[in-house]
Amino acid sequence: MPLLRPLFLLSLLRAAATSGVTIYDQIGQVTLAATGTQSAAAPAVTTAAAYNTTVLNPPPVPNPPPATAFTLELQAQASAVDGLSIPIPGTFFGFSVEMSVITQLCAFFCGGRDCGAPILTLGSWEKLVRVSSRAVIRRSHKSSSFVQVPLLNLLSNIRERAGAVNIRIGGNTQEFAYYVDTLPDGHAISKEKADTNNPTQTPAVIYTVDLFYLMANISSFTNVHWYIGVPFNDTSDFRFQIVEYSEAILGDYLLGVQVGNEPDLYTTHQHRTKPYDASNYTIEFGELNLLIGPSVSGTWSPEDVWDTGFITDYADSLYALSVEHYPTDNCQPIYNISIYHDPQLEFPNFLNHTSGVALCEPYLNSTAIAQQAEKPFLMFETNSASCGGFPGISDSFGAALWALDYGLQMAYSNFSGAMLHVGGQDVFYNPFTAPPTNQSMLFEWTIGAVYYSALVAAEVFGKTNTSRIIDLLGNDADIYTPQYAIYENGALARIALFNYVTDPTGATDYTATITVNGGTVPSSVTVKYLLSDSVSTKNNITWAGQTFGTVHEVDGRLKNDLNVVTINCDTSANTCAIPVPAPGFALVFLTQEESIETVTYPTTAHTNTKNTVTVASAVLATSNGMSGSDWELGSTSSGSKTSAARRTMAPQLGWSLGLMGLLLAWTLSGTM
Known part of the structure; x- marks a missing residue:
């Protein structure tokens, strides 16, 4: 010795x-x-958009202010209500992940060594990943072997409330994607020189079969179902490997295949030569099954495509009809295109009910056409503004209220789903952001405001896939205090109440009194609140008293004690009074809420051995x-x-x- x-x-x-x-x-x-546990706060080391600290001024209290007391007279049974939506699945809000960032969000590659990020190591492969009737086994130390635990936890939160999670992999980077047998060091994807014809200069993605094993492994833990985008830049070579491997490896977890991402912008991006119109796109479309299209972004209307015979020509191959749309853009500061939009001046446009209503109106005819064709109608990509969103808007509590209201309005307008877009470090609107790889030993993830929107929407609609929603237009249709009623299994189940106004004095808090025709209010109801101090804040958002944390503090699990408020009702008067603070959102449960116990995942690879x-x-x-x-x-x-x-x-x-x-x-x- x-x-x-x-x-x-x-x-x-x-x-x-x-x-x-x-x-x-x-x-x-x-x-x-x-063990790699973070126990002290670290300084910010990046000024990337995902960590921007801009805080805008909230709009003043409207003059005149909204009424602070009003009554909502509701029907007990759905059969007595005109104008209810189609049944809405709990998976209504999903995530649209730009293909180029999929492994940054989903896996952490470290060449077979212990990694500097919280990950779930599947290297021993004691767990057999079942995909449909086939067993998928990966025995190599590749990206599919290291699954990001924060992502699994974030997806589990949605899965426990909605039953499943829908994710679309694609975007601009899908168009030039191509398959190779292997990449250096076992990576699942790589990127090459950007497409300079695209205003956002997104890169082309090179991928291996390991990408699909990664997706299948995530599905086995969190019941994620996938939409995958097919490259569509070259009609002489569609590069169908992405479809072949998706079908073979994902099996029943594959929902559908998107053919063409914003084809109405192809000539602008120089992916097609002029003239190229909806008829050209329709001719090029019909090579696959489980198809999703046309995913137009607004330059063409959906009707431009329907008028070509698109739906009748491909009825047997179509899984769903789709569009993509952002309410505005913030392209000028970064890419020097479009016009400049001042975030402070734009902010009020996101803070009232008119926004979601106006965004949905152009699609009401198309959702009716989709119902006639018995196809789902999807908002395949959306968020607060194209080109990455706005500083101070997209990452604020106001955006959480706006996205939730917009989502419920889409559901009321008979959309069957909507995908909130997720980009890299250089966007403001991400629902969640992984730390850069070279900082993953120092920092945890960052939550975005609109993730709360998706989480709450999952509870609004629930797991039964029978929920139908109606815009109540109460309080004289005031645009700052919108309300919705949700009927589940044919009966009134939940009420959603918004307050867009920021007023620290409390003078603009309101009380909505609920009364029920054809039944009576219960003796008590429970209420969950989505709250923050102001529509401008971004770091202290809570749902039922719980939060995910702030920048670089998120492991995907809710923190703090759950706070569900019980409110006693007056059964003799058949009324129930629900207070809603300014600003805030209240979800009222008229029936017993199902207990939510989210499964979280362990970390078995902790830190790089140098630390x-x-x-x-x-x-x-x-x-x-x-x-x-x-x-x-x-x-x-x-x-x-x-x-x-x-x-x-x-x-x-x-x-x-x-x-x-x-x-x-x-x-x-x-x-x-």
Whole structure:
């Protein structure tokens, strides 16, 4: 033993000379224990749009303000209500994930080593992933073997409320995607030079079969069902591998295949030569099954496509009809196209009921046509503004209210689903954002305001797939206080109440009194509130008293105690009074709410092995080394040679000498 200790000392010092060491309580440094648990706040190290700190001014209280008391007279049975929507699934709000960021969100590749992100390691493959009647087994250390735990948790939240989650993989980056057998180091996707003809200059995606195993593994944990986008830039070579592998590996988890992403913009993006119109698109469309189209964005109307015979020509192959639409754009600051939209001036446009109503009106004819054709009608991609959204709007509590209201209005307008778009670090509107790979050992995920919209919508519609919704137009159809009623299994089940006004005085809080015809109110109801201090805030949003945290703090699990409010009703008067703060949203449950117990997933791969040594500051402060109270870190990357890194050499030498003293004393004690 005495001989081994000097050898151990030398080997440890050699490692200390070449590897990073984490010190507890070091200023400006996140603390990582051996398990990779974050226990101290880290400074922001990026100004990417996803972490933008812009806070806008909330609009003033309307003049005159909305009435603060009104009555909603509701029917107990759906059969007595005219104008109810079609049955809406709990999966109504899904996510549209840009193909180029799929592995950043879903997997963390680390070449078979322990990773610096919270991930679920499937390397042992003790769990057999069942896809339809086939078993999928991956035994390699590839991207499909490392699934991001925060994503699994975020999807599980939706799954527990809705029964499943729908995700679309595609967007502009699907158009030039192509398959290869392998990529360097076992990656599932790679990217190459951007399409400079597209205003957002999105890259082409190169993918391997491992992408589909990754998707299948996620489905096995969280019951995700997928829409996949087919490359459509070259009609002489559709590159159908993406369809073949999706069908073979995803099986029943594959919902449908999108053919053409915003084809009405193809000539603008130089993907087709002029003239190219809806008739040309219809001719090119019909090569596959489970098809979704036309996914036009507004340059063509859907009717331009229906008039070509699109639906009758492809009725047997169509899974769903689709459109894509954003209410406005923020392209000018980044891409120097379109016109400039001042976020502060745009903000009020998102903070009233008129927005969602106006966005849905152009599609009412198409949703009726879809019902006649017995096809779902989908909003396949949407969010607050194209080209990444607005700072201060897209990531605010106001956006959470707007997206939820817009979603419920789409459901009332007989859409069957809507996909909230998810991009990379350079957009403001993400429902959730993974940290950059080189910062994943320091930071957790970041939640976006509209994720709360999707979470709440899942509870609005529930798991039965029988919910039908109606816009109540109460309070004299006031645009700042919209309300909806939800009927489930033919009976009144829930009421949704909005208040878009920000008023810290409480003077614009309102009380909606519910009364029921053909029945009576229950003795009590339960209410969940979506709340924040202002429509402008972004870091203190709560749903039923719980929050996911703020920037770089999200592991996908709700934090704090659940707060479900019980309100006693007056059964003799057949009334129930529900208060709604300004701003806020209330979901009123007239029947017993099903208990929600979200399954969360463990992390079995924790940190890169370079960051597993820890020394408590109390021990280090009393050693012969420096205290570490004013150390300056140079880099989070191994091998960095910056001047900042050189400035840290003296403290590191002090630490090494201090550690040498401790170990030398230990070594000598073993020889005495």
